[in-house]
Amino acid sequence: MRGRRQEREVLEGLVHAARAGRSAALVVHGEPGIGKSALLGVLADAPGCRVVRAAGVESQMELAFAGLHELCRPLLDGLDRLPEPQAHALGTAFGLRSGGPPDRFLIGLAALSLLADAAREQPLVCLVDDAQWLDQASVQALTFVARRLAAESVALVVAVRTGTAERPWAGLPRLAVRGLPDGEAGELLAFAVTGALDPRVRHRILAETHGNPLALLELPRLYSAAELAFGPQPGDVATLIGRMEEGFRRRLGLLPDPCRLLLAVAAAEPLGDVALLWRAAESLGVGPGAAGPAQEAGLMELRDTVRFRHPLVRSVAYRSATASARRAAHRALADATDPEQDPDRRAWHRAQAATGPDEAVAAELERCAGDALAHGGLAAAAAFLERAAVLTPDAAVRVRRELDAARALMNAGSFDAARDLLTVTAYEPPTALQRARLDVLRAQLEFASERGNEALPLLVAAARRLEPLDLELALDCHLDALTAALFAGRLAPGGGAAEVARAARRARMPARPRPGDLLLQAMAALYADGYVAAVPSLARAAAAFDDSDLSLEEGVRFLWLAAVVGNDLWDERAWDRMTDRHLRLVREAGALSALPLALNTRVFVDLFAGDLAAAAALVEEIGAVTEAVEAPLPPYGAVGLAAFRGREEEAAPLLAAALKESTARGAGIGVSLVHWAQAMLCNGLGRYREACQDGRLAAAHPEEMAVGTWGLAELIEAAVRAGERETAAAAVGQLTEMTRASGTDWALGVAARSEAQLLDGGAAEDRYREAIDRLGRTAVRTELARAQLLYGEWLRRAGRRLEARDQLRTAYDALTAMGVEAFAGRAHRELSATGETVRKRSDDTRHDLTAQELHIARLAAEGLTNPEIGAELFISPRTVEWHLRKVFAKLGISARRELRDVRGPTLSSPS
Template identity: 55%
Template sequence: MRIRDQSLQLEGRRRECEALDRLVADLGAGHSAALVLRGEAGIGKTALLDYLEANAPSCRIARAAGVESEMELAFGGLHQLCTRLPDRLSDPRHEALSTAFGLTTGTPPDRFQVGLAMLNLLADVAEDAPLICLIDDAQWLDRMSAQTLAFVARRLLAERVALVFAIREHGDANELTGLPELLVTGLGYDDARALLDTTVTRVLDERVRDRFVAETRGNPLALIELPRSLPAGRLTSGFGRTGPDGLAGKLEQGFLLRFDALPADACLLLLIAAAEPVGDPALLWRAAERLGIGAEAAADAQTAGLIDIGSRVRFRHPLIRSAVYRAGSAADLRAVHSALAGATDASLDPDRRAWHRAYATVGLDEEVAAELESAAARAQARGGVGTAAAFLQRATELTPDPGRRAERALAAAGAKFEAGEPDAAYDLLSAAEIGPVDDLHRARLARLRAQISFAHRRGREAGALLLDAANRLDALHDPTAREAYLEALGAAVFAGRLGSHRNVQKAAEAARAAHPTPRPAGAMDLLLDGVASRFTDGYTVAVPSLRRALQAFRQAAERGEDKVVQWLWRGCPVAPELWDDEAWHELTDRGVELARGQGALGVLPGALTYRAVVHLHAGEFGAAAMLLTESDALASATGTTPLRDGRLMLAAWRGEERAAARLIDAAVQDAVARGEGRALGLARHATAVLYNGLGRYEAALDAARKACEQEDLGFFAWSLAEAVEAATRSDTGAADALSQLEERARAAGTDWGLGIWARSAALVAEGNDADALHREAIERLGRTRMVVHLARAQLLYGEWLRRENRRHDARIQLRLAHDSLSRMGARAFADRARQELAAIGETTRRQVAHSGELLTAKEAQIARLAADGLTNHEIGGRLFLSPHTVDWHLRKVFSKLAVTSRKQLDPALIDAISPVTAG
């Protein structure tokens, strides 16, 4: 594959070159791009990167490459790329990057904070000129770098930045899956023959030439390198079948023939370069000096066409690095890593020095193991949990003392689990169990094993495993026992009706019998006591302790305690369980604020969903949809499963039967498959809301009864209210559900709870009693934030008044209900009110979509945030977009809404022309 001198066009690569030319043209037009060049080793991906660099004279180019021996060092590839960019890491907006690289100290950044900082850095650099980042051998990037760059690539839009990755066809960089790809295949027959003719000077038999072309499958590097590496006899007769290592193996063998022919010092110098991925010639020569290698060794290596040593050290092809490193003997590799460790400045790069020392060590060495343990702590402080796990794993292997080895194995297992490597965590747990460990160590092992099980299988077995671990920790008076009990109880509640018989009861009873905390009871302790009491003593008895827990959570949230964010999903259901709308509003609002501030992106999607449900009950469907869109975007960014709860509840309240049914069916299937009984209960509750709104009461009653089969924490009483309404409308007894609802409402004593009970009781009452209960419901719910429930109370009262032939009074209530329900978007319930009004001769218009051009979901979300006063940088930080992309979306919003400034953005208008589906 040749490059023409004048046009710089690669022979046989017209399709690929045209695609790269379009990418450069798009950059010049102000757009961004991401592209993955995928193909086998030697197929020409690096040559295409070279072509792109040569044909983009108006662009800034930054190159980096993954290195196989450095895959365990977090952010190594990212740091390598940043060294090719102008130094702007001192900018506060890029603080997460400098902390991740160990240049500054601070709170360990979440990997998505690093991603946002990298996105903003690239956008800033591109202000001066379009920027192209070329990343070769992406299959060997460390995981954190690969995740960060993939995160950035998926958010590029209007920054004038291009990320182009070259990756092996069967590489392991799954993070890049889904990005635009250009598959690079072998050259066509004519181009392959022409390339072969440029590299073979001997006369070849036509059949041998054809065999070369066929067996290399047009691979350019094979066509160039294999003829050079074969003896004349084999060259003229053909080189035989490709061996078991495949074409890449054959190519590496060709490079190794040249490598083996070099003097020993040149071989050792190449081995140093292969083990040192930074490409720093000064470091290379310092290590070479330690091994007594002179400058003539570099001349020999460069003459052999294997390496270039200039301002940077660069192998002629990435396969040479891997071939050389794998060819090194164990003794030579130890010597090389020892020399690199000695040549690496311990104050500037202590982690890489520790890593080289680990590779240089044979047998057991406590000093090196301790150094690795310290490196792991530094890595964790930078957010590099994967690197910390690798350091701890190697430290475990080097530790001579069996007890200390078991402790480090447990720490390594925990880090591997946190890094998303459960299989490796399980292996390390097995290693931790071998040592002479005490009972406390084994109990902590059991807890971690149970946590891994819960993270991957959720319901069913995990709760029992967590409970066993909690019992063992409690027997040893370990202070983490109460947290373990809360985990066990949470897992049992999560499994609910799909868990083993009496799992929730058993976990609650064990928690009640646990040793009291030696410290003053905090929010987590009070939450454990309250929830355990809820399932052992019953709702009424548990209310005071649950109320104390809720108050403690509110105070802790106000103080900004870190644990509040971690325990948020367990504490939030307590507020609706107690019918405390004010606490629910306050806690979810503060929880989102804290999660954002702390960069707790693993928690933030759930926090946003809880907050969205609060908005939903307050009748603020637009705000709920906005938060759910953000939650989905975060889940996509973090690679986690999107939370369905908020989406299906919003669709049910909107009365969108098709969208809701689709979401509910998916939620049911997923809940059953994963053993998540609480999610199944919520799906049944949503079904009841949907069909009560649509007036299909028998279907609503069936769903509500199924929802009420288990007393799910947080929404059981909601399902009771749906059951009462559906039962009275289908002439079925509602006494039992109403009795249970009354018990909870009176025990809680809030306007929300008593208002829902009064609304439900009015449905089974008659005459003046019914009238009084309807009025009480409206009065009580009018004092709460629960606007959607107030509107439903007005609807039910209006329906009753019409049946009582009190047409004037009915018209007032039905009109209030219709206007409120229509405004918030509860269309099915609004249609019920419209039909009732029609029955008394009142004309209303069915709500129709705005005739203007619809905003997309992303545009509506950005417009709402801009209307709330957020800057482009603040919006970008919340939605993980660059300010340039935010500005691009806003310009489209201004055009569609015919406005010229943020001050003219009206949330009501945004809602009116935003998508109305549930997504």
């Protein structure tokens, strides 16, 4: 701990905060040997705290939730105290319970709740070393926990090597561990060297080690007496880490053969299970005395667990063993592992022990892949399948497993790894169908990672190639192509959506179409024949997805698109149901690649319902999710939230960045969404000429669905106010043609509101009243409030001030309660113009509450308990309690029951 005073103060501050009831997470990063593990050791005996530990192991990175299980293992006696859904999810993830795939985020919440529960009795310190070698599922769960720690009396410290492994932990507080200062480095070197050291050689060692403590301790062991006196000989290992590894390799080489074999077994076994180690060693004929030389050399400790001096020792012990010794170690570990209690790890050891193709082992790995999927471990499933493919003797079966592994990687959001695997697979597909599947996966991977326009021609070509080989796969691929056309929109290459629709319509349909086949027919009709002609088939397709028992793959892959169809049909209740169902299915499957899309789609349901607090919570969640996915979507949900909120200073930079990103990706729908958002923002601010320009751009491409109709509504309002009545009339004609075909209250209400703006006298009033009546029957509360605002404005201009005040006050109160600030400001100005003195709600306590506090307060007012609120918002019950204390202070109340008595728009629900 020489020269580490500042680092120790930071770490000890975390423990002090945990004792005071404040949680924190810290990422300690630096190069190998720099002292990260030693610093974590400072907290291993934190006074007054309970300490739990875990460490990543390179050879076990593929086993889902292995790292999280190790950390939580000492706390599992509290599993039954968690809410049952959380207990079930965590138990299933750890293989303690049977069941379907758990929600990945529910697992994270369960882990957070488990830590919070343990910290109720005593502050909890969680130490995670070598996080660069944790399995992906554990990383995702722990980053979820780290970002939601608040008031649980938990300190989470994660040590990770500097480099690409740091990326999942981005945005968390960090502590960089650097080399020791020259003085302390010299002292440590003097401690390590027992004899005389030439000053020039000393200077060279200090310069080359850059203060790395492990290097300063180990390099003198590597050099001979002559080298210490005169300097290392030419041809030495070039890198510092290489030199340290070479030093450990030499020291291991001096140990007896039984000891080296025992070290190889220990290095291959990640749990540090001493009993398991000795069972495996016994089968190899290695007795208890074999550990002595390694312990005397300070390379390994055998206490309650097996511990190596440093991860480099573990790595060198494994890699320096002969291939036959490594296989023997894995074989012994497989034999010593209980096949009922830990089948995945047993299968993995068997695979590592295999000397060549072995279908029995490969089949066992494939079964483990299925179990991993059931536990939400897509990355683990991919690893099992990839290893199974290597051991598969039959070429066709091998390629099938490689393709399945690539799909699992893609769904897990590991796009680069999936690409690498497909590159290998491309050299050996033995059948036409598998070659076509390879092309499909490449195209889907391109689309999943970019959501732009480059995947579109690839998907069309792959679908055509599949048609004579596998009709169902071909139809699914055609639907993927239409989805890609929707995203590409105005930026689609070639003939765009119409060309894709023609190709899809040429495909043969099965006698008993699936929901996805109905959706394909409907989308093709929409793009080929237009909205009005397609409405009946769109309605059938939406109903099929809304009512049917879907397979997990159908739901994850296509349900969001059916939800978009529901929105395009102006059926807000089907839109609500299907977006909610899609989000739940995606979470259950742990399909991270689909989760950002599911969340972004759901945001707009909450926005149109006027629940901006819920939408803001989803946008916050999207930010956390996209950090775990290699290629996130443009910030569609955040763009929508900015449009509804109407805060120009916040919205302008976000919209500019989103427009730039969408254009670069070739995502035409993103371009249209930004223009719609800018039109809505400017309409709220009263800048109608700007709104007219953006509305025109948003509405110009109906193939982008939903957004185009939203754009028409904004264009009509802006054009009327800007004096461009011909533009408004043309837009009304387009809109009413669609809304009449739809026939829902939402559609007809918006049409009536739009038509009223071009009419005068009684005709205008009738249409405004119809709009308010129809929209009042719907769940789209923002549309209703805007209709009331427009009607109030019309009444004021007609000189009917008293009637105008009623409508404008109703609109103002609703828009303010929902947080639709720009339109609320417009309503305020109009009310003032009627002669009514209106106090702006800038002093309203609601604006003192954060989005999270407002959401929590509303849920508490509705009667939800702290655990129920925590489950909904993915935070711990203690954090809910902490937030409620702040809410009580801001609202000037002292009890939960008083939340129901808070007057005004502070906590009122838009529904």
